Amino acid sequence: MNQLPKESIIKLQSHINKEVVIQFQGGRQVKGTLLSFDVQLNLVLDEVRELPSQRILGLVICRGALINSFAIDGMVEIENPYI
Amino acid sequence: MTTILPLGLLDKAISSRVWILMKDDREFEGTLRGFDDFFNMVLENVIELDNGKKNKLEQILLNGTQICLIIPGGEIS
Numbered sequence: 001m002n003q004l005p006k007e008s009i010i011k012l013q014s015h016i017n018k019e020v021v022i023q024f025q026g027g028r029q030v031k032g033t034l035l036s037f038d039v040q041l042n043l044v045l046d047e048v049r050e051l052p053s054q055r056i057l058g059l060v061i062c063r064g065a066l067i068n069s070f071a072i073d074g075m076v077e078i079e080n081p082y083i
Numbered sequence: 084m085t086t087i088l089p090l091g092l093l094d095k096a097i098s099s100r101v102w103i104l105m106k107d108d109r110e111f112e113g114t115l116r117g118f119d120d121f122f123n124m125v126l127e128n129v130i131e132l133d134n135g136k137k138n139k140l141e142q143i144l145l146n147g148t149q150i151c152l153i154i155p156g157g158e159i160s
């Protein structure tokens with residue numbers, strides 16, 4: 001098997017200082033400004049609010065191991081297209 | 084370029100209060116004594132919030148696999 005390059009397939013550098021919405025395993029969702037990240041996808045977020053309660057959390061470290069997804073540029077709720 | 088990495092920020096938080104949100108609905112607040120690569124943590128003078136019930140624990144080893152969010156200097160609110 002050919003050796004694949006050991007680079008992450010997720011390029012987060014371009015999203016630094018942008019607002020992201022992170023979804024975690026277990027259902028937690030937070031919105032905050034991405035300050036930094038590491039190779040395991042652990043993140044530092046600033047001005048974090050927990051969704052949907054809008055509870056203010058502030059400066060937060062997020063565990064990459066439990067991240068399900070990222071939304072950049074926010075999310076818009078749409079009608080269910082599968083019904 | 085002084086961006087701080089996640090583990091660097093956690094290292095700075097050693098000896099201060101941290102507020103930890105787990106994958107489920109539990110929260111812990113305590114003094115961070117140390118942690119490892121897997122985010123297992125040693126906490127002291129801990130308040131555990133579990134379904135609205137508060138428990139006080141003197142010293143715990145918190146399993147990193149369930150830790151979702153860590154707020155340095157934070158308090159259970």
